[in-house]
Amino acid sequence: MKVLVAVKRVIDPNVKVRVKADESGVETANVKMAMNPFDEIGVEEAIRMREAGTAEEVVAVSIGAQQVQETIRTALAMGADRGIHINTDADIQPLAAAKLLKAVIEKEQPQVVILGKQAVDDDAGQTGQMLAALLGWSQATFASKIALGDGEAEVTREIDGGLETIKTQLPVVVTTDLRLNEPRYASLPNIMKAKKKPIEETSPADLGVDPAPRLTLVKVVEPPKRQAGIKVETVAELVDKLKNEAKVI
Numbered sequence: 691m692k693v694l695v696a697v698k699r700v701i702d703p704n705v706k707v708r709v710k711a712d713e714s715g716v717e718t719a720n721v722k723m724a725m726n727p728f729d730e731i732g733v734e735e736a737i738r739m740r741e742a743g744t745a746e747e748v749v750a751v752s753i754g755a756q757q758v759q760e761t762i763r764t765a766l767a768m769g770a771d772r773g774i775h776i777n778t779d780a781d782i783q784p785l786a787a788a789k790l791l792k793a794v795i796e797k798e799q800p801q802v803v804i805l806g807k808q809a810v811d812d813d814a815g816q817t818g819q820m821l822a823a824l825l826g827w828s829q830a831t832f833a834s835k836i837a838l839g840d841g842e843a844e845v846t847r848e849i850d851g852g853l854e855t856i857k858t859q860l861p862v863v864v865t866t867d868l869r870l871n872e873p874r875y876a877s878l879p880n881i882m883k884a885k886k887k888p889i890e891e892t893s894p895a896d897l898g899v900d901p902a903p904r905l906t907l908v909k910v911v912e913p914p915k916r917q918a919g920i921k922v923e924t925v926a927e928l929v930d931k932l933k934n935e936a937k938v939i
């Protein structure tokens with residue numbers, strides 16, 4: 691069985707994001723990039739499936755400009771077998787990502803496709819659901835546990851106030867939640883080995899998909915600045931301020 695994992699290159703979550711002065715988006719020039727954390731969890735899960743013998747091959751796919759090959763290499767260094775790069779400079783919105791992934795999936799015929807529950811750059815949380823709908827496949831979103839059986843998968847999902855376990859038919863699109871696993875770090879020998887693993891290049895045109903944006907971004911603004919706090923000397927002073935300044939008691 692083949693597992694396909696989507697990996698998106700995003701601004702490193704440890705970097706402080708800055709909004710562009712013209713409010714057209716966030717600054718990405720000279721900013722450290724990394725694999726979307728939910729996709730690292732997806733790669734880890736796929737590799738564990740192969741290690742457990744339930745999967746034979748793990749394919750990592752990324753959509754974007756030439757630099758997304760670094761993200762694919764990271765997946766290969768973690769243990770994925772090969773990569774597919776859908777090369778485009780276009781701004782890829784979730785619907786376009788879902789259509790492009792669908793085209794690759796129709797060629798590759800995996801039984802399990804793993805995406806992150808959301809990309810931490812746009813926080814859309816849409817691609818997995820759209821992809822399952824376009825393919826007409828089962829979907830299991832926000833997975834915190836995946837157990838593969840014969841032609842089916844049992845997936846535990848994090849929902850408000852608890853866990854829900856569902857059984858789905860294969861093929862299935864699964865999206866990862868934070869507690870699914872803890873992704874491994876790539877070891878130096880594996881980083882070296884990953885350099886020799888193949889990355890196939892394709893494009894939206896090759897796949898017959900028009901990736902043009904369907905949504906218009908109006909503006910991006912910084913959240914309002916929080917006012918600095920103050921230290922009070924006594925409890926009496928605190929009570930006085932709560933009563934007379936904040937007027938909350």
Ligand code: AMP
Pocket residue numbers: 696697698699726728729751752753754782784787804805806807808809810812813814815816817818
């Ligand atoms: P989103 O719907 O944008 O929050 O993204 C959800 C998931 O879809 C991500 O965690 C990725 O697994 C996948 N995805 C979205 N955009 C891309 C992309 N450009 N390349 C690869 N995977 C993507």
